[in-house]
Amino acid sequence: MTDSTTPTRRPFHGSCHCGSVKYIVFLTLPHKPPSTATTSTPAVDSSRSEQEFYRCNCTACHKAGHFHMRTAWAPEDFLLLSPLDPMAELGDYTCYSGTIHWLFCKRCGGRCFLFAGKGETAEVDLDEMGVRDSDGGKMGRRTVWRPKAEGWSEQGGDEESGLRCYLSVNGYTVDAAQEGFELGDFTANKWVAYVDCLELHGPEREPRYDKPYEGGAF
Structure with missing residues (x-):
């Protein structure tokens, strides 16, 4: 049996409400938040290279109800099962700079992930990756869409040239009742950073883990 206190990378299924969008995200849980001594705002940190969970109080994130789950290496940690051409x-x-795409299901309106950069389709063996279906059955080889590893940078890329790399999974769209994933634990264990991008009181402030900044929510 796996020690529940030992951080373990494992796959989780996610989807929009109607099921048209389906994905796999690999998360390492229990989560260890980045050191507050080296962390700046997760959404714009130029040195980001760790898994991070955070809620942002900017109007776009707040009104869309987006709970950010940023993986350590998106090309390996995020697999879109459907559709296979998300940009189309x-x-x-x-919004804002226009470099990040707030993609949503055209049928139910569910927003599963935000994306900037280049993607590709690839054939992968989900069984070898340890991915099982909801009943524990094998899923075999599948064609998936994922961020393209070549040229990808978790440091965000170069905004000025428009070559930005960014993937944020909406934690609220991870399917419920999966062993090892309970959203309430994220807040109770203070894994969630609250970031201040609304700038109501001047310059952006450091993330904190105890409560949201003004305009944000738990």
């Missing part, structure tokens, strides 16, 4: 088949909304 999903609805898209951009």
Whole structure:
């Protein structure tokens, strides 16, 4: 039996409400938040290279109800099972700089992930990756869409040139009743960083883990 206190990388299924969008995200749980001595705001940290969970109080994140789950290496940690051409088949909304795509299901409106960068389709063996279906059965080889590893940078890329790399999974869309994943634990264990991007009181402030900044929510 796996020690529940030992951080373990494992796959979790996620989807939009109607099931048109389906994905696998690999998370390492229990989570160890990055050191507060080296962490700046997760969404824009130029040295980000660790898994991070956070809630942002900017109007876009707050109104969309997006709970950020940033993986350590998106090309290996996120697999989109459907659709296989998200930029063409999903609805898209951009704001602020316009470099991040707030993709959403055209049928139910569910927002499963935010994306910037290049993607690709690939054939992978989900069984070898330890991915099972909801009944514990094998899933075999599948064609998936994922962020393209070549040229990918978890440090965000170069915004000025428009070559930004960014993937944030909406934690609220991870399917319920999966062993090892309970959203309430994220808040209770203080794994969630609350970031201040609304700037109501001047310059952006350091993330904190005890409570949201003004305009945000638990």
